[in-house]
Amino acid sequence: MTEPALAPRPTLPQLFWGMLQVALSSFGGGLSAWSQRIVVEQRRWMTNEQFLTGLTVARLFPGPNQINMAVYIGADFHGLAGALVALAGMLLLPFTLLMALGLAYFQFHTLPAVDRVLAGVVAAAAGMALSMGFKILDQYWNDRVALLLAALVFVALTWWHVRLIPAVLVAGPLAMAWYWPHRSSRP
């Protein structure tokens, strides 16, 4: 594959504006697609391969995926400083907007009309929350141990009222031991 040459490594301000552009473009969703378009195709900071590696790392480690992706891009160029600048570019504007919305909410949510509309919106949002588990259920359908683990975690959280952190600390090592790769893949 012949890719156009990469642009020189972005400076911190360029990183900030690039991430801000990603955040602004993705109003209405599709954040990771936009970030690929801008970072790989328009600004040519990374090859597609580098970007996809980043996405793998971002999904693997704790934290929201899109935010981790910004951290990956920033850290790749300027370490911790780059990560923080990229994060600020990605978050500052949407977050400020959301806080304005939040202030309006706390000011007006007691109005009956506002509350009625919100009751409807909440029902739709609850449906979205409900779909999250089903969305990834397919990939575990043929793995009985995975389903058993998932069921145990579900029961512990829902009926036994175990908190998330202890649940993960107990179930995590057990699951990791079970899924430990048999053949050593160490180089």
Add this chain to the structure above:
Amino acid sequence: MSGLFASAAVCEPARLSDLGTLLQVLWEFLSLSLFSLGGGNTLLAEYHHLAVSQFCWLSNAQFADLYALAEAAPGPSSMLVGLLGLGASWREGPFWSLLTAYGAEAAILLPSTLVMVLACLSWKRLEHSPWRVAFERGLGPITLGILFAVGLKILRTADTNTPGVLVSLVVCGLMLRTRISPLWFMAVAGVLGGLGVINR
């Protein structure tokens, strides 16, 4: 369904102007940060526990409203934490509220960001390590279990009437079967709420 929470309704809202409480809250968010598996939505039930049951900043209905707001607004839905911060010190005025909001969001993002930076710097070594493989495969099923628990928790928190629950189920089905933007579902459901079909 609301009977489940009735006993928790008497708790006193924790005030963040008390230094001890503030540090405790910061600690809760900082430590949760490292447990945000599968993109962060796994933390929703914990947020509910902190904001509604433990610190009593919000009612169930308010929590559900803020969750919907964060989902509808552009940007990552983890910004819900900022809204919780806003609610936590709403009684102390808007300035203090905003400060808490930015602080809460920074607390939930900082630890996972630091881990992510370390991961980027050492990915070449991590990539083929058995630890990485076991972590990735093992935590998948756990994430699955958590997401189902979270979905049920949010449904209970929304606590709408029967038409509302039906709308939730239909939206869940449509989210899985179609690629329609969820904004449409929220808009239509909002209208149904305005007309009084859905209430709580």
